[in-house]
Amino acid sequence: MLFIVSELILVMLIDSHTHLEMEDFDGDRDAVVERARQAGVEFMITVGTSITYCRKALDLASRYGEVYVAVGIHPHDVKDIDDGTYDELRKLVAMEKVVAYGEIGLDFFRDLSPRQVQMERFGEQLELAEEVDLPVIIHDREAHREILDMLGSRRERLRGVIHCFSGDLTMARQCLDLGFSISVPGTVTFDKATELQRVVQYVPLEFLLVETDAPYLAPQPYRGKRNEPAYVVKTAAKIAELKGLSWEEVACQTTKNAKTLFGLNGRDRPGGSSLRPVGLPSII
Numbered sequence: 212m213l214f215i216v217s218e219l220i221l222v223m224l225i226d227s228h229t230h231l232e233m234e235d236f237d238g239d240r241d242a243v244v245e246r247a248r249q250a251g252v253e254f255m256i257t258v259g260t261s262i263t264y265c266r267k268a269l270d271l272a273s274r275y276g277e278v279y280v281a282v283g284i285h286p287h288d289v290k291d292i293d294d295g296t297y298d299e300l301r302k303l304v305a306m307e308k309v310v311a312y313g314e315i316g317l318d319f320f321r322d323l324s325p326r327q328v329q330m331e332r333f334g335e336q337l338e339l340a341e342e343v344d345l346p347v348i349i350h351d352r353e354a355h356r357e358i359l360d361m362l363g364s365r366r367e368r369l370r371g372v373i374h375c376f377s378g379d380l381t382m383a384r385q386c387l388d389l390g391f392s393i394s395v396p397g398t399v400t401f402d403k404a405t406e407l408q409r410v411v412q413y414v415p416l417e418f419l420l421v422e423t424d425a426p427y428l429a430p431q432p433y434r435g436k437r438n439e440p441a442y443v444v445k446t447a448a449k450i451a452e453l454k455g456l457s458w459e460e461v462a463c464q465t466t467k468n469a470k471t472l473f474g475l476n477g478r479d480r481p482g483g484s485s486l487r488p489v490g491l492p493s494i495i
């Protein structure tokens with residue numbers, strides 16, 4: 212189903228963060244991509260979390276025109292980084308269809324890599340992202356203060372998005388002040404996601420992206436099932452409801468935001484913007 216706003220413009224969406232390379236999709240990946248097309252998903256950014264998954268993600272991008280890739284080592288896996296990893300990452304980021312560096316960050320919820328190691332490897336990967344001039348995709352679980360400190364110390368040189376945003380209004384404001392966008396996952400459709408819903412109401416549409424993080428975090432009415440890129444439609448619909456906007460406005464603007472950040476407009480390298488929000492209401 213495509214949404215036709217006028218005779219000339221088709222409204223489409225970008226799933227800015229998915230994991231199509233994961234084994235969950237090995238059995239029916241073609242059908243998953245086809246359902247995304249039918250739902251109006253124009254592009255998907257599939258996010259490699261290890262060298263093995265990054266290679267698989269790049270292979271998928273060569274097979275599916277609408278699939279682009281983010282390359283990086285997830286905080287869960289940074290304990291496995293060794294001397295050769297960064298050389299390999301430098302080769303991978305130079306490949307066609309790589310539009311972002313990530314997901315990188317800190318996960319103090321599951322702690323699958325020691326915290327000190329996570330902090331050190333996060334710093335190194337931020338440096339690499341700067342070196343290769345790509346926008347970053349940030350993973351933050353229960354490490355809000357440390358994430359803000361580390362991004363803040365490099366604010367002039369970085370651009371990117373906080374994926375699966377899990378902070379409060381104050382943190383949202385701080386991320387915007389750093390020039391970062393905020394990506395909204397399907398959990399915004401859950402009744403209990405009141406803080407995230409407040410964040411969505413507060414943040415100007417020009418700074419929001421939508422994502423699935425599939426196969427995780429399926430939105431209502433699919434909660435508990437495997438998530439997939441087609442379901443990003445549900446997230447956009449919820450944002451429209453929360454902000455009192457039309458679905459088309461949310462789809463058009465979030466797509467424009469993702470295209471600008473990841474350089475999906477024609478053949479440009481990812482550019483991002485130096486846009487900072489002005490005139491935001493204060494947080495009470």
Ligand SMILES: [Zn+2]
Binds near residue numbers: 349374375
């Ligand atoms: Zn993540």
Ligand SMILES: [Zn+2]
Binds near residue numbers: 229230258314
């Ligand atoms: Zn992810």
